[in-house]
Amino acid sequence: MSVQFETGQENTQLMNRIVDRAVQMQLIQREPIALMMDMAAVHKNCTEIDFVELLAAEDGDFTHDILGIQQHINRSTGKLEDDFLPRYALPDS
Numbered sequence: 001m002s003v004q005f006e007t008g009q010e011n012t013q014l015m016n017r018i019v020d021r022a023v024q025m026q027l028i029q030r031e032p033i034a035l036m037m038d039m040a041a042v043h044k045n046c047t048e049i050d051f052v053e054l055l056a057a058e059d060g061d062f063t064h065d066i067l068g069i070q071q072h073i074n075r076s077t078g079k080l081e082d083d084f085l086p087r088y089a090l091p092d093s
Helices: 009-024 032-045 051-056 059-072
Strands: none
Touching: 009 032, 009 051, 009 059, 032 059
């Protein structure tokens, strides 16, 4: 099974803005495109993320989700490990 990344144009635009904010806050652990791919993979393969709310989140909550996704994603499956759940995960996804 391959990891899915397609999230749609609206989500892609939101993720670009989230990556820009993460870069400004110096939260990027790899390349910015890696965070973009990590978020898309989690959204499609694990738990959907409310990108609108994540973008508007307070710094602490934003940092929690961005660092957590980067640290807990299994890039082979697109799923989060170690029981990490983003604060801006959509319920029942």
